[in-house]
Amino acid sequence: MTTFDLIVIGGGVGGAGVAIKASSHGQKVAVIEQRDWGGTTVNRGSTPKKVLLSAAEAHRQFQSTAFTDVVPAINWPKLAAYRDSVVAQTQARFKARFQQNGITTYEGHAEFVDAHTITVNGDRLTATKFVLATGAHPYELTFPGSQMVQHSGAFFRSEQLPPRLVILGAGIIAFAMASIASEAGAKVTLVQHDDMALRGYDSELVALLIAALEQHGVEFRFSTEVTQLVTTDQGLQVSTQTGSQWVTDAVYTALGRTANVSELQLERAGVRFDHRGVKVDNQLQTTQPNIYAVGDCAAAGVPKLANYAIYQGKYLGDSFHAATVFPIKYPLQVTAVFSLPRLAQAGVTVVQAQAQPEMYQVKTVTLAHWLNYQREHDDQARLKLIINRQNQLVVGAEAYSYTADDLINYLAILIQRQLSVRQVHDLFLAYPSTATDLYGIWV
Numbered sequence: 355m356t357t358f359d360l361i362v363i364g365g366g367v368g369g370a371g372v373a374i375k376a377s378s379h380g381q382k383v384a385v386i387e388q389r390d391w392g393g394t395t396v397n398r399g400s401t402p403k404k405v406l407l408s409a410a411e412a413h414r415q416f417q418s419t420a421f422t423d424v425v426p427a428i429n430w431p432k433l434a435a436y437r438d439s440v441v442a443q444t445q446a447r448f449k450a451r452f453q454q455n456g457i458t459t460y461e462g463h464a465e466f467v468d469a470h471t472i473t474v475n476g477d478r479l480t481a482t483k484f485v486l487a488t489g490a491h492p493y494e495l496t497f498p499g500s501q502m503v504q505h506s507g508a509f510f511r512s513e514q515l516p517p518r519l520v521i522l523g524a525g526i527i528a529f530a531m532a533s534i535a536s537e538a539g540a541k542v543t544l545v546q547h548d549d550m551a552l553r554g555y556d557s558e559l560v561a562l563l564i565a566a567l568e569q570h571g572v573e574f575r576f577s578t579e580v581t582q583l584v585t586t587d588q589g590l591q592v593s594t595q596t597g598s599q600w601v602t603d604a605v606y607t608a609l610g611r612t613a614n615v616s617e618l619q620l621e622r623a624g625v626r627f628d629h630r631g632v633k634v635d636n637q638l639q640t641t642q643p644n645i646y647a648v649g650d651c652a653a654a655g656v657p658k659l660a661n662y663a664i665y666q667g668k669y670l671g672d673s674f675h676a677a678t679v680f681p682i683k684y685p686l687q688v689t690a691v692f693s694l695p696r697l698a699q700a701g702v703t704v705v706q707a708q709a710q711p712e713m714y715q716v717k718t719v720t721l722a723h724w725l726n727y728q729r730e731h732d733d734q735a736r737l738k739l740i741i742n743r744q745n746q747l748v749v750g751a752e753a754y755s756y757t758a759d760d761l762i763n764y765l766a767i768l769i770q771r772q773l774s775v776r777q778v779h780d781l782f783l784a785y786p787s788t789a790t791d792l793y794g795i796w797v
């Protein structure tokens with residue numbers, strides 16, 4: 355039986371964070387992956403998504419500048435081939451990084467025998483500590499014909515773009531898919547069961563994004579659900595609860611994700627979990643003291659995003675080595691919707707600020723006439739700053755523009771460092787750029 359100080363189950367971004375940190379502190383570490391190194395992010399999430407998005411962005415720029423008469427079509431199979439080469443290279447680098455750090459890698463499904471032993475490919479491995487980093491899988495549907503529904507991962511890895519497609523859900527993934535597909539020429543219909551898109555983001559900015567996509571031909575059907583899919587000679591016939599019917603070529607879901615916990619035999623190890631994932635405390639420890647969980651499989655009360663999984667992994671890798679362990683503290687929330695245009699947010703949200711008007715002021719800054727936005731034809735670009743009334747520091751920001759994620763990341767740094775207006779003006783930066791725009795927008 356092979357013994358380690360630490361075994362990490364799951365070779366995605368969360369598992370990598372903890373394994374590499376722990377091994378840098380001299381621990382004997384193994385990582386086990388059952389499907390593909392790099393997990394969701396590298397294979398079915400942000401990596402393929404951002405490669406596709408680059409082509410969509412270039413296509414948009416062609417239309418909005420001097421090239422109006424000659425807008426080249428996106429060659430999807432060519433784009434797909436490039437995307438697959440980027441994914442393959444990233445995956446290979448991901449695995450090599452484990453090996454370069456002296457981490458033992460296993461390819462296979464891990465499950466617990468007891469709290470100190472697991473099996474992989476029939477081998478038994480033991481360790482002092484375990485970290486669960488098994489991620490999540492798409493929410494499954496059960497209506498008649500739902501076996502023909504594909505997941506968002508299939509869209510981001512598709513070889514061909516369906517001419518007509520339906521997206522179920524109006525969350526963060528749905529908006530990225532709708533933006534890419536519509537820019538690449540597909541007729542997109544998005545179905546959301548209630549009237550709320552992108553919950554948590556400022557409704558005014560969300561309305562601007564919906565209007566931009568509608569202008570691009572995306573059809574939104576709110577307050578209804580798909581109830582049946584039937585194959586016909588014309589394609590897939592979609593029926594909804596409210597009685598609508600139309601024909602499409604493909605249906606993709608983006609309805610949220612469920613933690614990968616049920617196939618780990620966690621009961622044998624004394625680890626408790628529910629539909630939200632593995633129960634963890636504020637040090638990411640499960641109900642079994644030598645077993646921890648990070649990322650999408652953990653019910654840690656934070657967004658299930660790559661930046662959180664990486665942050666938790668690094669925290670845990672360091673905490674195993676620390677003399678005193680403090681609870682994990684997230685400096686602020688930062689998220690982005692990779693749509694066209696983008697929505698991004700850092701710190702206190704507009705929704706939170708509006709609920710506490712005595713504490714926060716919301717200031718709207720129109721960006722459209724600023725050089726960086728004007729040159730991009732970003733004519734609706736705007737920023738909402740959330741200001742703490744007591745000390746006048748900016749504590750949150752929400753932006754809508756083609757480069758909102760960049761601006762929000764600069765603001766996230768300034769918010770985390772609690773910089774005052776004076777300190778921002780003392781920074782020396784290359785001009786003109788998104789960074790120097792901070793001089794103007796920072797109150």
Ligand SMILES: Cc1cc2nc3c(=O)[nH]c(=O)nc-3n(C[C@H](O)[C@H](O)[C@H](O)COP(=O)(O)OP(=O)(O)OC[C@H]3O[C@@H](n4cnc5c(N)ncnc54)[C@H](O)[C@@H]3O)c2cc1C
Pocket residue numbers: 363364365366367368369386387388389390391392393394395398399400403462463464465487488489490506507510527614617618648649650651658659660661662663692
């Ligand atoms: C389409 C899409 C786009 C996204 N875009 C973004 C984005 O732009 N920004 C962002 O921050 N987040 C994004 N996310 C979320 C992000 O991908 C996840 O939060 C992140 O991947 C979580 O990392 P993880 O390591 O917890 O899990 P994963 O990356 O899912 O890795 C878990 C790994 O564990 C393996 N595994 C599971 N069970 C076992 C077992 N029993 N034995 C061995 N191995 C096992 C799985 O095969 C998998 O490889 C996106 C997600 C999706 C689906």
Ligand SMILES: NC(=O)c1ccc[n+]([C@@H]2O[C@H](COP(=O)([O-])OP(=O)(O)OC[C@H]3O[C@@H](n4cnc5c(N)ncnc54)[C@H](O)[C@@H]3O)[C@@H](O)[C@H]2O)c1
Pocket residue numbers: 522523524525526527528545546547548550551552553578579580607608609610611657658659689690691692
């Ligand atoms: N840029 C990013 O940061 C990013 C990008 C993609 C994914 N992610 C992560 O992946 C997770 C999953 O994303 P997602 O978009 O699948 O989920 P989500 O939770 O963001 O959105 C799902 C949407 O589907 C709706 N819905 C639920 N059931 C429905 C039904 N039967 N018919 C129609 N609509 C229905 C929900 O009300 C919700 O609006 C996110 O929570 C996030 O953690 C992050």
